[in-house]
Amino acid sequence: MTPTVQPRLAARPRLLSHVRDASIILITAAALFSVLAPTIADPDLWGHVKFGQDTLGNGGVVRHDPYSYTAAGAEWINHEWLSEVSFALAYNLAGPSGLIALKLVTCFTTLAIVCAWLRSRGVRLILISMVLLASSVLLRISMGTVRPQIYTLLFFTLTLLCLASYETGHRRSLLALPALFALWVNLHGGVLAGVGVVVVWAGARSMARLLPSLGMGRILDACHRYELGIVVASLLATLLNPYGAALPLFLLRTGTVPRPEISEWQPVEVTSVLGAIYLALGALSLAALWYSRRPKLLGMLAVYAVVAVAPISAVRHLSLYSLAFTLVIGDHLASAWGRWRGGPHRSAGCPSPRFTLVLAAVSLIGTALLLLRSGPRLSCMELPVGYYPPRAVAIVTAAVPQGNMAVHFNWGEYAIWQLGPDVRVSMDGRRETVYAEPAYEAYNRFVTGKRDWEQMLREHPTDVALVRRVDAVYNLLDLHPRWELVYQDDLSAIFAPPDRVAAFKGLAERFSHIPHDGAGMCFQ
Numbered sequence: 283m284t285p286t287v288q289p290r291l292a293a294r295p296r297l298l299s300h301v302r303d304a305s306i307i308l309i310t311a312a313a314l315f316s317v318l319a320p321t322i323a324d325p326d327l328w329g330h331v332k333f334g335q336d337t338l339g340n341g342g343v344v345r346h347d348p349y350s351y352t353a354a355g356a357e358w359i360n361h362e363w364l365s366e367v368s369f370a371l372a373y374n375l376a377g378p379s380g381l382i383a384l385k386l387v388t389c390f391t392t393l394a395i396v397c398a399w400l401r402s403r404g405v406r407l408i409l410i411s412m413v414l415l416a417s418s419v420l421l422r423i424s425m426g427t428v429r430p431q432i433y434t435l436l437f438f439t440l441t442l443l444c445l446a447s448y449e450t451g452h453r454r455s456l457l458a459l460p461a462l463f464a465l466w467v468n469l470h471g472g473v474l475a476g477v478g479v480v481v482v483w484a485g486a487r488s489m490a491r492l493l494p495s496l497g498m499g500r501i502l503d504a505c506h507r508y509e510l511g512i513v514v515a516s517l518l519a520t521l522l523n524p525y526g527a528a529l530p531l532f533l534l535r536t537g538t539v540p541r542p543e544i545s546e547w548q549p550v551e552v553t554s555v556l557g558a559i560y561l562a563l564g565a566l567s568l569a570a571l572w573y574s575r576r577p578k579l580l581g582m583l584a585v586y587a588v589v590a591v592a593p594i595s596a597v598r599h600l601s602l603y604s605l606a607f608t609l610v611i612g613d614h615l616a617s618a619w620g621r622w623r624g625g626p627h628r629s630a631g632c633p634s635p636r637f638t639l640v641l642a643a644v645s646l647i648g649t650a651l652l653l654l655r656s657g658p659r660l661s662c663m664e665l666p667v668g669y670y671p672p673r674a675v676a677i678v679t680a681a682v683p684q685g686n687m688a689v690h691f692n693w694g695e696y697a698i699w700q701l702g703p704d705v706r707v708s709m710d711g712r713r714e715t716v717y718a719e720p721a722y723e724a725y726n727r728f729v730t731g732k733r734d735w736e737q738m739l740r741e742h743p744t745d746v747a748l749v750r751r752v753d754a755v756y757n758l759l760d761l762h763p764r765w766e767l768v769y770q771d772d773l774s775a776i777f778a779p780p781d782r783v784a785a786f787k788g789l790a791e792r793f794s795h796i797p798h799d800g801a802g803m804c805f806q
Contacts, residue, residue, distance in 0.1 A: 334370025
């Protein structure tokens with residue numbers, strides 16, 4: 283054999299392996315892109331962009347509310363101010379496409395971190411691909427919209443990575459935690475999840491030190507002091523925000539209360555599709571841990587156990603659980619898979635040229651089809667049909683240049699985006715960050731028509747009311763002598779005092795071209 287032939291034969295297996303791996307990465311990324319690219323306009327998106335623009339224009343956080351008339355001038359603790367600044371910058375730079383791009387970059391960075399960790403643990407790409415695709419269904423809950431939660435997914439993953447890296451021998455990885463928490467607390471209230479994770483992790487490792495048989499060392503030895511010091515530094519880092527200690531205290535007070543009126547704060551329904559996936563991943567994780575020959579990292583298993591039960595309290599925690607499953611259980615799943623196949627887990631051998639060619643062709647064609655399907659969605663964040671009242675808001679804009687408007691909670695920030703601050707709202711999605719509990723209770727009685735439902739109108743002069751047809755207040759205002767119906771459609775209705783009725787004449791016809799339920803419209 284000539285010297286030139288031997289390197290070619292040695293290089294061929296490497297080339298085939300590289301092509302195979304590239305094909306798997308390509309088709310997986312395209313599939314994830316098709317799942318995560320579609321983006322809808324969340325009720326809070328309007329406010330996030332608007333408030334971010336205000337922060338940029340003000341040169342700092344706006345500390346007193348300019349948009350509500352039931353909480354006029356109230357102190358405003360904007361716990362998501364830095365996220366909103368990033369949204370405003372993305373929108374100012376590239377409009378809705380900029381927001382979608384920001385979301386996708388953040389989401390794919392999160393998934394790339396998970397993938398890199400699993401690869402470093404020797405997990406095969408094909409298994410990583412399968413796990414990521416299965417988890418993407420749960421990730422879609424938080425990644426289907428442009429919300430500050432996308433940063434919590436990223437920082438939650440980074441936190442788990444730091445802890446897992448430390449337990450596998452990378453001592454310095456913990457040093458990144460204080461910086462992560464200093465940023466996280468300014469991005470989203472999900473920093474509480476990070477606090478919970480590091481406290482559970484440190485607590486589990488501290489308890490293990492009471493059992494010498496585990497070989498974890500002694501209580502308060504040098505290693506233990508280092509761990510506790512990092513945890514304390516991370517907690518202190520949450521004070522690095524415009525509000526100081528008031529912000530973490532606010533998050534603790536508001537992040538632990540029930541929210542029965544918000545669907546994503548309800549427990550996961552085990553009979554639903556999401557519930558079935560949740561239970562399946564739970565069962566799979568138990569089986570993987572049982573069969574795995576990999577070392578069980580005590581602190582990480584304690585964290586995983588806590589995160590695994592979190593969706594029982596709120597369905598929104600499914601996204602965090604899917605990330606914890608992938609990062610903590612992934613290498614155990616790979617080890618167990620190797621045992622189930624009848625032998626130790628090994629890296630894949632050299633693929634055949636024919637298989638590699640077919641795989642590459644399928645990945646290229648599949649990627650092209652998926653991108654063609656998802657590409658048009660990169661410029662439009664759809665308004666869910668029946669979720670917003672664009673025509674009614676356009677009518678109010680023309681009829682009420684300034685004033686106070688009673689409006690539904692879910693429409694509050696949409697109204698702020700379109701009308702504020704000239705027209706102020708009764709309630710919006712900021713809830714506890716601006717509104718005192720008595721104001722929120724008065725609003726709820728107004729919408730539901732319960733005892734003393736007029737309190738909000740009586741205590742706060744109201745120039746116009748935009749209500750949902752399905753709410754009790756629609757019938758109450760329709761029967762009220764001091765309010766007149768000036769517009770209605772299948773979704774919404776506008777009521778005004780008698781002295782303002784004339785301003786609404788002819789506006790329904792003027793704006794009839796605007797879909798009353800937002801069908802076919804995009805965020806803009």
